Amino acid sequence: MSTATGPAVSTDRVTADRAERDAPPLVSVAGLAVALPTGPRTEVQAVRSVGLEVHRGERVGIVGESGSGKSVTGRAIAGLLPGTPRVRVEGSIRIDGREMVGAPPRAWDAVRSRTVGMIFQDPLTFLNPVMKVGAQVREAIAPARRTGRRAASDPAVLATLEQAGLEDAARIAQRFPHELSGGMRQRVLIAIAIAKQPDLIIADEPTTALDATIQRRVLATLDETVARLGTSLVLISHDLAVVASMTDRIYVMYAGRVVESGATRDVLERPRHVYTRALLRSVRSLTDAGEELWSITPDVRRGIDEAVAGGEGHRAT
Amino acid sequence: MRLEADAAGKEFRSRHGSGPVRAVIDASLSVSPGEFVAIVGESGSGKSTLARMLLGLVPTTSGSVRFDGVDLGRMDRSQLRVFRRSVQAVLQDPSGSLNPRKTVGAAIGEIVRLHGIARGREAVEAEVARALELVRLSPAADYADRYPSQLSGGQRQRVLIARAIVLQPQIIVADEAVSALDASVKAGVLRLMADLTDRLGVGYVFITHDLPVVKKVARRVLVMKSGEIVESGTAEQVFDAPRHPYTRSLLDSELVLDSAPPQSGAAPVSTAPTER
Numbered sequence: 001m002s003t004a005t006g007p008a009v010s011t012d013r014v015t016a017d018r019a020e021r022d023a024p025p026l027v028s029v030a031g032l033a034v035a036l037p038t039g040p041r042t043e044v045q046a047v048r049s050v051g052l053e054v055h056r057g058e059r060v061g062i063v064g065e066s067g068s069g070k071s072v073t074g075r076a077i078a079g080l081l082p083g084t085p086r087v088r089v090e091g092s093i094r095i096d097g098r099e100m101v102g103a104p105p106r107a108w109d110a111v112r113s114r115t116v117g118m119i120f121q122d123p124l125t126f127l128n129p130v131m132k133v134g135a136q137v138r139e140a141i142a143p144a145r146r147t148g149r150r151a152a153s154d155p156a157v158l159a160t161l162e163q164a165g166l167e168d169a170a171r172i173a174q175r176f177p178h179e180l181s182g183g184m185r186q187r188v189l190i191a192i193a194i195a196k197q198p199d200l201i202i203a204d205e206p207t208t209a210l211d212a213t214i215q216r217r218v219l220a221t222l223d224e225t226v227a228r229l230g231t232s233l234v235l236i237s238h239d240l241a242v243v244a245s246m247t248d249r250i251y252v253m254y255a256g257r258v259v260e261s262g263a264t265r266d267v268l269e270r271p272r273h274v275y276t277r278a279l280l281r282s283v284r285s286l287t288d289a290g291e292e293l294w295s296i297t298p299d300v301r302r303g304i305d306e307a308v309a310g311g312e313g314h315r316a317t
Numbered sequence: 318m319r320l321e322a323d324a325a326g327k328e329f330r331s332r333h334g335s336g337p338v339r340a341v342i343d344a345s346l347s348v349s350p351g352e353f354v355a356i357v358g359e360s361g362s363g364k365s366t367l368a369r370m371l372l373g374l375v376p377t378t379s380g381s382v383r384f385d386g387v388d389l390g391r392m393d394r395s396q397l398r399v400f401r402r403s404v405q406a407v408l409q410d411p412s413g414s415l416n417p418r419k420t421v422g423a424a425i426g427e428i429v430r431l432h433g434i435a436r437g438r439e440a441v442e443a444e445v446a447r448a449l450e451l452v453r454l455s456p457a458a459d460y461a462d463r464y465p466s467q468l469s470g471g472q473r474q475r476v477l478i479a480r481a482i483v484l485q486p487q488i489i490v491a492d493e494a495v496s497a498l499d500a501s502v503k504a505g506v507l508r509l510m511a512d513l514t515d516r517l518g519v520g521y522v523f524i525t526h527d528l529p530v531v532k533k534v535a536r537r538v539l540v541m542k543s544g545e546i547v548e549s550g551t552a553e554q555v556f557d558a559p560r561h562p563y564t565r566s567l568l569d570s571e572l573v574l575d576s577a578p579p580q581s582g583a584a585p586v587s588t589a590p591t592e593r
Contacts, residue, residue, distance in 0.1 A: 065499040065500075065501065065502075066469070066470055066499055067469065182360065211359035211360055211526050212359075212526065212528065212567060212570040212571050212572070213359065213566060213567065213570040214359075215570070215572070216570045216572070238499055238500070239572075240500075240574050241572035241573055241574045242572055244574055244575075245572055257590065258590060259590050259591070260587075260590065260591040260592075261591070261592045261593070262591070262592065262593040263593075266593065268574065268575075272586065272587040272591045273586075273587050273588070273589075273590070273591050274586055274587070274588055277586065278501070279500070279501065280574075282500045282501035282504050283500040283574055284574065284576065285504050286500055286503060286504055286507075286529060286530055286533060287529040287532075287533065287573045287574065288576050293504040293505075293507050293508045293511075293533070293534075294501075294504055295501045295502065295503075295504040295505030295508065296501040296505075297505075307588030308588070310588060
C-alpha cells in the first residue's frame with residue numbers, strides 16, 4: 001500500500017519543521033533493535049525496528065502501549081540501557097552526528113553529562129534518599145559553573161531549582177526527597193535534568209503518577225523550561241492527551257516498531273495505520289460521550305499483528 | 318443488601334505528637350447491588366482509607382460502616398463470613414496483590430476452597446474456569462497454569478477481578494483498579510465490570526482519580542478533599558454543574574484528547590509503517 005506523501009498541510013508549524021529538517025538532526029536513530037535478557041538463557045526483542053529524528057528545539061512524542069518498546073527506545077538514546085553484554089543493540093543512534101551504537105562508555109558519559117538528560121516516572125527510585133535535594137542538583141551542574149561552597153547557598157543550584165518551578169529554592173535545597181510532595185519531587189528531576197544544560201531532555205511518563213491538577217502544573221513547568229532554554233524534548237507516554245498537548249511531532253510504536261509518524265495533530269486527527277486508529281478509538285471511547293467503551297480485542301490484535309508483519313520492508317518515505 | 322457508611326470517620330494518631338490526623342471525616346454513602354458509585358479525589362484525599370473502611374480492613378474511629386444494617390465492628394462470626402464473601406476488594410497494583418509463586422488457578426482455587434464454594438479438585442477447577450472465562454481470560458485452562466509474571470498488566474488486573482467474582486459477591490470495592498492500565502485494556506476491564514452488573518447484579522464502589530472514566534461509567538459520584546466528601550450527586554450533576562470549587566478545579570485540570578474530527582476526506586487505512 002502506498003502512502004508516499006501525506007496530504008499537504010499548510011500550517012506555519014509544518015513549514016518551520018521542514019526548514020528545521022534541512023539542518024542535521026540532533027538525534028537520528030535508524031534500524032534500532034534492542035534485545036534484553038529476561039532470564040539466564042532467554043531474552044526479549046523489546047525494540048525491533050525504530051527510526052526517528054529529533055531536531056534542535058523540537059518536541060517529539062513517542063506513544064504506544066506498555067510493552068511497545070517506547071521506554072527502551074528512550075533509554076537507548078540516553079545511553080541508559082543496562083551495561084551488560086547480554087543487552088544487544090543493533091542499528092544506528094547518531095547523537096550530534098556521532099555514531100553511538102558500539103561507542104565506548106567514555107563517549108556515552110560525555111553524552112549523558114552534556115547532551116542528553118532524562119526524567120523518569122518515579123522520582124523516588126532515581127533520587128538518592130539520604131542526600132539533600134540541593135546537593136543532588138549540584139552534582140549535575142558542571143564544576144566550572146558551581147559557585148557557592150554549599151549546595152544550599154550555591155546560586156547556580158538555587159537558580160536551577162527556580163527554573164524548574166520550585167519557588168523557595170533555598171528551603172527546598174535543604175530537604176530530603178521524602179520530605180517533598182510528588183509534584184515537587186518531579187520538579188526536582190526536571191531541575192537535575194536541566195542542570196547539565198543539555199541539548200535534549202527525554203521524559204519518560206514524567207507525570208503519569210501525579211494527580212491531574214499537579215500534572216497540569218508540572219507539564220506547564222516542563223513546557224516553559226524547555227521553551228526558555230531551547231532544549232529539545234522527547235516525551236514518552238501512553239497518555240495521548242499529554243503528548244498531544246506538548247509535542248510537534250509524534251511517533252506511534254507497536255510491538256517494538258514505529259508504525260506511524262508525523263505532525264502530532266495530523267496523526268491524531270487523521271490516523272492512517274490500523275494500529276493508530278485502534279489506539280485512538282479505544283482512547284476516545286473512554287472519554288467521548290455516546291461512544292461505547294471499545295478495547296482492542298484479540299481478533300483486532302491479530303489483524304494488527306498481521307498488518308504490521310506484512311508492512312515490514314514497505315517503509316514509505 | 319446494602320453497604321453503607323454513616324458519618325464514618327478515621328483518625329490516625331500522629332507519631333510526632335502533633336495531634337491526630339483526620340484521614341476521613343464524617344463520610345456517608347451507600348451502595349446496593351447493581352449500583353455504580355464513584356469516589357473521586359486526589360492523593361491524600363482519604364479516598365483509599367474510606368475504601369478500606371468499607372471493606373472492614375481499617376476500623377472506624379467515629380460513626381459506623383454497616384452491611385445489611387449491622388455495624389462491621391459488631392458482627393459475629395457468621396455475619397462476618399457472609400460479609401467477607403459478599404463484599405470483595407479489587408485493589409491497584411496486581412503484581413503486589415498476587416503471590417508470584419502461585420499459578421493463577423491455585424490463587425483463585427484457594428479462595429474457592431476457603432469459602433467452601435466447591436469441594437473436590439474437579440469442582441474447584443470448574444469454578445476457577447468459570448471465573449476466568451467471565452473475565453475473558455479464555456480459554457481458561459491456558460491461563461490457570463500461568464504465574465503472575467507470565468501475564469500482562471491488564472491480564473493480572475482481570476485475574477484480581479476473577480478472584481473477586483468467584484465468590485459471587487454482591488458488591489465490589491475497587492480502589493484505582495484500572496488507573497494503571499493502557500486505554501484499550503482499561504476500556505476492556507470497564508466493559509467487563511458493567512457486564513457483571515448486567516449479568517450478576519454486582520454493585521461497585523469505584524475509587525479513582527481518573528475523572529473522565531468516572532464520567533463515562535458512574536451513576537453516582539462523591540468528591541473527596543482532605544478527608545471530607547465535599548460534593549455528591551448524579552454523574553450529570555457533578556460533571557455538568559459542579560458546585561464545589563474543588564470539583565471545578567479537578568475538572569479543569571483534566572487533559573482529554575479532542576473528539577475525533579468528522580471523517581470527511583479521511584486518509585486511507587494503511588498497514589505499512591507510515592511517515593509523513
